[in-house]
Amino acid sequence: MDQNKHRWQERLLGKHLMRCASCETDADDTSESLENASVIALYFSFANINSKSDDLTCKLRDLYEKLNGEGENERRRLEVVQVVLWVNNDVFSDFEASHRECLLGLPWFALPFKEIELKARLSRRYRIKSGVPTLVLLDKDGTTISISAQDKLLEDPHGLNFPWRPRPVDQVLKDVGLIPGGMFYKEHQNTKVDVRYEDIPDGIKGFYFSANWCPPCRAFTPQLVDMYKQVRKKEPNFEIIFVSSDRSAESFSTYIEYMPWLAVPFQQSAVRAELAQLYGIRGIPTLLLLDNNGHVITMDARTELAEDPLVQNFPWKPRAVNVLTERFAAKLQDFPAIVLFVDGEETELHFAESILAPAADAYYKKHNINFNALQEDLLLSVENENYLQFLVGMDSETSDIVRDLVGLDDVVPLLVGIDIPNRRFAVMEYGVELTVDSCSDFVDKFQDGNVKFIDINERTSQTNEEN
16 A cells, blocks of 8 residues: 555554544554545434434435445445434533444444544534534545535435535536626626626636525625725726525525625525535525635635725735634644734734744745645645644734743743643743744754743643742
């Protein structure tokens, strides 16, 4: 077996899997278990609401047996790894028993019970919604085929179209007549009445998944209208397409009355559902942006707009260095980061970026990290498991929370490597001048483990005692 080819499997799912049939923990090597699979399904189920998973489990088992036949050693068209989660972490005492009960006798693999942090990381990566059984399909190289294949399984239980590779957006919307919002012609002069996706000029496109019955959606829509007008002054080809989750045609018509963009017709329910499946929409409001080639730039343009209301960084392409906001602080639970804490002045932000950017660029170039990949695919090609983020900690509540969590001194500037997954951190030696070269040197040493690591638990305990 080519170890390099299958290394992504261990990075994603850990080194060992358990066989559901016997619930033997750590019984099988992950790479060897999955090496002959053409498609790998990650089946996220919930131990304490197993009744909701029963129908999906039965259909998945039938499909698994049909696709793979009876041969134990033959190449498999489908392999399944079940990830059993718990809806309410407050009632955790009987999780292990429930975990074994819902897996026993199934013909595939599962993540061991003890892999609690790995399960949480996978749930964040694939945006799993609590209580909703979800089927994620991966190609043999680990890239994502679908992050919401459960609906396809229920629609096509015999797998006639397996693995249900999604159609590209231009095919989904081919020949669909888009409806102009009530304010569309005020923003679009000399535009024909019958507008189709292929008629939209080349440029950035947004897909807005929303509904009139959703209060957060109604609150966000006016902000989006303002952003839309701002962006079109600089990029007149920018367009948004509204994909409704409204429950009636009347509600839909009322909602689009104030929209200056296009909409998928309410009657095109199959098209709206296919678009939601294509992009794995887990909730509304969601605003995603596509580049001119139909590739996803960001799935979270709503948060990007909240952090950049003047749309100075539109279209919010992935950046090597980011400001430490709540969104990036959450990612510290999964991946270590190099963080430069500075004052809140604009000049300090520019200074921090000028220091961090060369080190970040060198790191990403060294590890061939493709920022244009989908978020869930981004790390599969990273050979070094110690993936690094590069962040600027401004004078903010989020920075204060991270400092308190780790136990950092309240000084600036402060360059620190934070590795929450391994509960440790390291600080650049005091007295060393902060330059591009010294920053790069610190990053290299942090990656190689040639720094003085401090245990986060010990430091926070010591800080609490002093206070």
